Amino acid sequence: MPGRDARRSASEVVVTGLGATTPLGGDVPTTWDALLAGRSGVGVLADDWARPLPTRLAARMAVDPAGRLSRVEARRLDRSTQAALVASREAWADAGLDEPGVVDPDRVAVVIATGIGGVTTLLDSHDAYLAGGYRKVSPRMVQMIMPNGTAAAVSIDLGARAAAMTPVSACASGAEALAHALDLIRLGRADVVVAGGAEACIHPVTMSGFAQARAMSTRNDDPERASRPFDGQRDGFVLGEGAAVLVLERSDFAAARGRVPYAVLAGAAVTADAHDMVSPDPTGAGQIRAMRTALTDADLSTQDVVHLNAHATSTPVGDRIEAHAIRTAVGDAPLVCATKSMTGHLLGASGAVEALATVLAVHHSVVPPTPTLEKPDDDLGIEVTRATACAMPVPVALTNSFGFGGHNTALVFHTPE
Known part of the structure; x- marks a missing residue:
């Protein structure tokens, strides 16, 4: 790649495994096929509680993750953790790491992000308490609602002992997990990192909160076209759920195992707007700085970027600011796509899902x-x-993720040498 030398290439961080469960499919192949076909995972909620809401749209996982786990596992895990475990196992096997002795557990880390964590377990536990008192609350409730519970569960399942970390940065969380994973490998603290994001918070209370904030689309009569990034008729996002996980490792470690990587994670950047809890900085300064810094980190220039997977949630203000930021940071040459048009907005998992799409x-x-x-x-x-x-x-491709609170993350991927 432009500006790269043999020494840096030898220490690159590569993507060797992919896993996902999304509104488009229960694994990576079905999700990718649906993305390329332009299929939508958005539907109208049939639940009784959704009927009074101004928006009755959501993008639930196409395959129930509980059905992919043992009954004991499913009962002990929040739905978001179930999704992460399914995706992590797929990615781990895809990377060829599911055989004993392939990698030292002390050199494997897990970084699984979330925006909210086990909120549905918490809310359901509150309902159980109100209906029957404290004895109706599960003794496993605390471990199921902890935001770090997902990373811990994946770490235990894979035997990963280098670290188990949980970035919580709203809708930038999943991408930020990959940025942290990149740092862990570059700093020599791990040879392999299982990184991504998971979210499952389609619930009456969360849907009501977003509805009250007037953040979601109310196009209930046209669910498959309700999420309309960059479109002049967009009216808000559609809440989705799922998980995506990538296996990252040192390129020399992957080469020694005979693994051909999907792509190189060449650069990352995390910035903050320090502007508002909900609205992005109208100048797009933090977003611009994230994209430019990520390219600098990758030792690449704006002219190298040919594709960008945008954050593009379908909100009237957010999409306009991001378009301006993209023009300013990398110009109008890259071909942009907005995969939330099909998946909906998976909050803390969205950055990981879009990173996976960018890698593919x-x-x-x-x-x-x-x-x-x-x-x-x-x-x-x-x-x-x-x-x-x-x-x-x-x-060379970029992907953006931005979150409430002014969190900005940009990632740069390029083809392997």
Whole structure:
């Protein structure tokens, strides 16, 4: 790649395993196929509690993760942790690490992020308490609601002893987990890191809170086209759930195992707006700085970027600010896609899902569509995919993730040497 030398290439951090369970599919192949086909995972909630809400839309996981686990495991884990465990096991096997002795457990770390953690377990436990008193509350409730419980569960399952970490940075959490994983390997604290994000918070209380904030789409009569990133008729996001996990490792460690990586995680950056708890900085300064710093970290320039997977949640203000930030940071040349148009917004898992999509775009030389984009904002100023995927070389790609509180994360992936 431009600006790289042999010494740095030898110490690169590569992606060798992928796992996911999303509104589009219960694993990576089905999720990727659905993304390329432009299928939507959004539907209308049939639950009685959803009927009074102004928005009755959500993107639930296509496959119930509890059905992929033993009854004992499922009973002891919050739904978000169930999803992470399913995705982690897929990624671990995909990386060829599921055989004993392949890697020293003391050199394996886990970084699994979340935005909220086991909130549905907490709320359901409160209902049980009100209905029957303290004896109706599970003795496992505390471990199920802990935000770090997911990383701990994955660490225990895989026997990973180098570290078990949990970034909690709202909608930037999943991408930030990968940034932390990159640091762990670069600092020599681990040879392999299992990193990603998980979220499952489709519940009457969370849906009511977002509805009261007027953050979600109310296009109940057209669920599959309700999430409309960059479209002039967008009216809010659609809440989704799921998990995505990537296995990262030192390139020389992967080469010694005979593994051919999907891509290189070449750079990352984390910044803060320090502006507002909900609204992003209208100048986009923090987002711009994240993209530029990530490219600097990767020893690449803005001219190298050919594709960008945008955060693009489908909110009227947020998408406009991000489009401006993209134009300012990397120009109008990269082909942008917005996969939340199909998956909905998975909050703390979204950055990991979009990183996975970016890795596959690099690996397969194809950029996913943005099928709900019909009439872009007049002043958009960036090129965004539409109804169909675009086959093209993707040597270098960026992905953005931004969260409530002003959290910004950008990641840079490129093809392996």
